[in-house]
Amino acid sequence: MDVTLHLAQQPEADELLGRSPLAALVGMLLDQQIPMEWAFAGPRTIATRLGADDLDAHEIAAYDPEAFASVLSTKPAVHRYPGSMAKRVQQLCQYLVDHYDGDATGVWRDVSSGAELLRRLNELPGFGKQKSQIFLALLGKQMGVRPKGWREAAGDYGEAKSYRSVADITGPESLQKVRAYKQSHKSAAKASPK
Template sequence: MDVTLHLAQDSEADALLSRSPLAALVGMLLDQQVPMEWAFKGPWTIAQRMGTDDLDAHEIATTDPESFAALLSAKPAVHRYPGSMAKRIQQLCQYLVEHYDGDASAVWRDVRTGKELLSRLESLPGFGRQKAQIFLALLGKQLDTHPTGWREAAGPYGDPDSFRSVADITGPDSLAKVRAHKQEMKAAAKAAKSAGQ
């Protein structure tokens, strides 16, 4: 990947995300119930604790589960729920080893349509439709992956000039806009729930 991502807002963590497709997938997997920057710094923290500059799906897939959970749980923890996330990361890596020989970029390399790419992403452990659409939008908007119909497959996350998700973060200003959008969505959901009671 020849692009510099700015999702962790940390130069070393973002450098890893930019060069490692697996790190980007793991960051996306971690992006729930924690701040976005924390989630996307996770892959770098994991790599450092494993004593390497990169992540290797084969190595993670075969690491002792208790040891891997302990690695994520060490302070500061990689995620609010380090034990369950350690299990999910290992499941993701095991799936990549089984289906793509451990090569995360093979998930999207040579895919012809956005629909096919969305289907592949949704098949990944820990990736529901929304997470798959956001990652598809990230691939299209920032990582030069443009299968036919990718914007449509990404749903609203594929909209140009929007600030809905990590796919739209290119620096501190866009991060603030995405965060504001998420707060607006939460407020609207809360108001709708209150009105329905």
């Protein structure tokens, strides 16, 4: 995989996301309760703190949990909740080791349909339906992974130029469109009676 992504809005972090499927998965995992750019810069920060140029699922899964939590907690912290996210990153990496020999591309390699890919993504620790659909849309829209029915499996996130999620961010302008969509979505949710 070698694509150009603009999710972290930082050249070195985006370069890692574009060449490392594991970094892209970890960024997606971290993308909750913090700004998108912070989440997707996280894999680069983790790699740098581990003294590596990339993330390795075997290494992260085998890392001492307390020491790995410290890697994420060192200031500036990788996430608002570095301890719990360190645990989730290790669980994701352990799952990849157990099911795909540590190769993140195994999640989407040789899938026959978008539905199968969505099922595989849903099985990943820390990936619920929405996160799985967003990552599936990212794979299809920007990373060239397009099994039959991928747009349908990604739901609304699969729509072309929908600007609903990270799957549609290709630069600062599209980032602003996604932010505007999310803000209007939050406002509508707050305004609707419960």
